[in-house]
Amino acid sequence: MREIKADDVRRTVELLCIKANYYLPNDVLNMLKEKLHEEISEIGVEILNSLVENAEIAKAKEMPICQDTGIAVIFVEIGQEVHVVGGSLDDAINNGVKDGYLNGYLRKSIVRDPFIRINTNDNTPPIVHYDIVDGDKLKITVAPKGAGSENMSAFKMMKPSDGIEGVKKFIIDTVEASGPNACPPLVVGVGIGGNFEYAPLLAKKALLRPIDQRSSDDDVRALEEELLFKINNLGIGPQGLGGMVTALAVNIEKYPTHIAMLPVAVNISCHVTRHATAVL
Amino acid sequence: MYKKINTPLTEEVVKDLHAGDTVLITGKVLTARDAAHKRMIESLNNGKELPVDIKDQVIYYVGPCPAKPGQFVGSCGPTTSGRMDAYTPKLLELGLKGMIGKGYRSNDVVEAMMKYHAVYFTAIGGVGALLSERVVDSKVIAYEDLGPEAIHLFSVVDFPVIVTIDMYGNNLYSMEKEKYKKSSF
Numbered sequence: 001m002r003e004i005k006a007d008d009v010r011r012t013v014e015l016l017c018i019k020a021n022y023y024l025p026n027d028v029l030n031m032l033k034e035k036l037h038e039e040i041s042e043i044g045v046e047i048l049n050s051l052v053e054n055a056e057i058a059k060a061k062e063m064p065i066c067q068d069t070g071i072a073v074i075f076v077e078i079g080q081e082v083h084v085v086g087g088s089l090d091d092a093i094n095n096g097v098k099d100g101y102l103n104g105y106l107r108k109s110i111v112r113d114p115f116i117r118i119n120t121n122d123n124t125p126p127i128v129h130y131d132i133v134d135g136d137k138l139k140i141t142v143a144p145k146g147a148g149s150e151n152m153s154a155f156k157m158m159k160p161s162d163g164i165e166g167v168k169k170f171i172i173d174t175v176e177a178s179g180p181n182a183c184p185p186l187v188v189g190v191g192i193g194g195n196f197e198y199a200p201l202l203a204k205k206a207l208l209r210p211i212d213q214r215s216s217d218d219d220v221r222a223l224e225e226e227l228l229f230k231i232n233n234l235g236i237g238p239q240g241l242g243g244m245v246t247a248l249a250v251n252i253e254k255y256p257t258h259i260a261m262l263p264v265a266v267n268i269s270c271h272v273t274r275h276a277t278a279v280l
Numbered sequence: 281m282y283k284k285i286n287t288p289l290t291e292e293v294v295k296d297l298h299a300g301d302t303v304l305i306t307g308k309v310l311t312a313r314d315a316a317h318k319r320m321i322e323s324l325n326n327g328k329e330l331p332v333d334i335k336d337q338v339i340y341y342v343g344p345c346p347a348k349p350g351q352f353v354g355s356c357g358p359t360t361s362g363r364m365d366a367y368t369p370k371l372l373e374l375g376l377k378g379m380i381g382k383g384y385r386s387n388d389v390v391e392a393m394m395k396y397h398a399v400y401f402t403a404i405g406g407v408g409a410l411l412s413e414r415v416v417d418s419k420v421i422a423y424e425d426l427g428p429e430a431i432h433l434f435s436v437v438d439f440p441v442i443v444t445i446d447m448y449g450n451n452l453y454s455m456e457k458e459k460y461k462k463s464s465f
Contacts, residue, residue, distance in 0.1 A: 041460060043302075043442070047404055054407035058355070067345045067355040067408040105354055107345045107428050117315060119427045148360045148382070148405060180453055181360050181383035183405035235461030239382065239404055241442065242456025272406050 002079075002136040004280050006087030009138065012278050013096025016142035017072060018104035020276035021064045024055035027210040028187075028248065028273055035185065035245045038232075044243030048185070051238075051271055066272045069106040070144030072097045072126035073204065081136035090128070093140075098122040100142075109147070129201065143208060143275040149186065149268045152178035155200055158262040167192060167264050168227060174266040175231050175247065180240020183270035186247045187211055188231065191265040193255040202253040203267035208275050211249035224250045282440070288336035289377035289399070297399050297443045299450035304438040305401075309338045309380070313359055315429040316422075317367040324370060331422035332431060335375035338401075342380075343428035344418070345408070353418040353434070355408030358382040361400070365389050372396045380441055384453065394449050401441035414439045 032052050039045050058065040074093060084092070101108055101123035110124065111117040133139075154174045158166055171190055178186070191202025214221040227250045237243025248271060257263065285293050287307030297303065310332060312320070320330055341361050345354025361381030368379070369392035377398050382405040385393075393400060403411060417435035424430050444452045 041456070043456075050404050050407050050410060054410040057413070058409035061409065063348065063351075063409050063412070064345050064355040065409060066406050067343060067357050068359070069345065069355075105346045105348045107343060107354070109343070109428065119429070121427060151360065179384060179457075180402070181362060183382065233462040235457040235459065237456070237460055239402070240453055240457070241402075241444075242460050244460060270406050 001083040002081055003083050003085045004138050006084055006089065006092040008280060009084065009089060009092040009140070010096040010099065012140055012280060013074065013093050013142060014100040014103065016140060016276040016278055017097055017100025017106065017144065020142050020144050020274040021069045021104065021106050022062055023059055024065050024272065025275065027212045028271060029055055031211055031248045032185070032271065035248060039238065039243050039245045041237050041241070041243030043241050044238040044245060047238035047241070048245065064106055065274070066146060067107055068109065068146035068148065069101070069123070070146045070274070071110060072123060073143045073145050074126050074128045075131070075141040075143065075205070075208070076128060077131045077133045077139040079135035079137045080132055082138050093126065093128055094124050097124050097126045138280040139277065140280070141208060141275055141277040146270065146272065149178070149182040149270045152182040152268045153266055155263070155265045157196065158264055160260065160262050162262060164223070167262070170264055171227055171266050172230055172234070175268070176234055176236070178268055179236060182268045184236055184240055184247065185238055185245045185271050187269040187271070187273040188227070188247055188250045189267040189269060190250065190252040191255070191267070192252065192263070193257040194263060195258065195261060196263060198255060199263035200265040200267065202255055203265035206251040206253040207267060207269050207273055209251045211251065211273065215252060217254070220252050220254060224252050284438070287338050289338060290336065291397060294377055294397050294399050294447055297446055299443050299446045299452040299455060301443040303401065303441050303443060305338070305441060306437050306439070307435070309340045309434045309436050309439070310334070311340050311342050311344070311432040311434060313341050313343050313429050314363055315426045316431050317364050319423060321367045321370055330374075334371055336377050338378035338380060339371070339376060340380040340434065344432065347418070351412070353412050353415045356412050356415060357408035358403040358405055361385060368392065372398050385445060390445060390449055390451070393445060393447055397447045399443060399447055400445040402444040403439070403441050411439070
């Protein structure tokens with residue numbers, strides 16, 4: 001067994017929380033610049049330029065790209081040969097989030113209870129997803145998710161008879177309903193298949209894929225391209241103020257499902273599609 | 281071409297703002313979002329006064345990041361306005377003249393804006409670092425226990441916004457979307 005110190009995990013999570021919030025990923029930044037050429041709305045062009053300028057300011061000043069520094073969503077891939085020593089892995093991750101949000105001057109956005117809405121003041125607890133994998137490494141991805149776009153996400157248990165056309169309509173309708181609220185240009189993460197809890201997780205994981213990388217499955221890639229084209233003809237545009245660039249990418253993940261089921265989850269993300277990864 | 285205005289807002293200024301105008305705001309702006317709105321309305325329902333006078337003021341829907349040493353404020357872009365809709369008509373009735381946020385407003389809010397002559401501005405969502413450079417002072421003036429949701433008094437200089445719904449009920453979102461929509465597919 002390879003031993004990894006819990007405190008190294010804590011420190012790594014702390015740094016990833018800060019990094020994810022300060023630095024817009026290059027794939028997103030490059031795509032914004034590329035899409036500038038497709039925008040015909042004057043205000044749309046101005047907004048896209050502002051998004052690029054904002055990312056540059058955040059990087060130079062080492063401050064958050066967006067004030068909604070999110071709920072910390074953390075994906076952990078634990079090699080089965082790894083033994084975490086010197087404390088619990090859960091505590092290390094929780095404390096890493098606490099330290100990252102305090103030391104990085106990130107906003108604390110978590111309330112203790114959905115009805116008694118008192119701020120926990122340290123942005124804990126995070127949402128943590130563990131996967132056991134082969135090997136002796138520990139891979140941690142921190143993907144802070146803001147509420148503006150998360151609130152416009154949707155899930156539906158569709159019927160197999162709805163088929164691919166029904167699925168496309170649900171995805172497009174979800175984007176259209178989000179209008180300006182989710183801060184377009186968007187990245188649209190889609191999970192199709194699995195079951196009631198798995199499709200939304202696939203949609204969330206879809207947002208981790210670089211937005212300039214299409215699916216390796218030919219059918220899925222065609223679906224991603226078709227949906228992006230249709231979404232960008234809705235007229236919503238940057239910030240919903242009209243234009244051609246409503247989405248930067250549609251990322252779709254599929255999974256086998258039950259003979260009677262067709263679950264579809266659409267996880268909307270704004271251009272601040274943040275994630276930072278480290279391998280211990 | 282930006283139109284420059286100052287706060288507090290007067291009736292004359294609001295009358296002259298039309299959906300689609302790009303505006304630079306200078307002056308004092310109050311911040312309030314979900315929890316502060318809920319608490320303000322609960323106070324009014326209990327017969328108490330608001331902790332701040334909102335007559336002719338502008339409320340910015342924002343929960344800023346903490347300021348780093350040497351900064352007045354951290355990232356501070358707009359949050360989604362629709363969550364404040366349930367509380368807004370009452371504040372408009374009390375003389376609130378302007379709101380800065382992002383996203384749709386309810387029909388009740390638009391009707392109250394037309395009735396009481398108020399304007400809804402949007403700022404660009406997701407440019408909190410850029411917008412922080414237009415805030416030259418920030419202090420908490422009420423509900424400090426709410427942390428990022430406390431009511432701050434911002435001093436802003438040339439804070440860039442777009443008139444999205446004016447006091448005549450014109451809505452830029454619906455006006456612009458139709459221009460670019462392609463229904464051919």
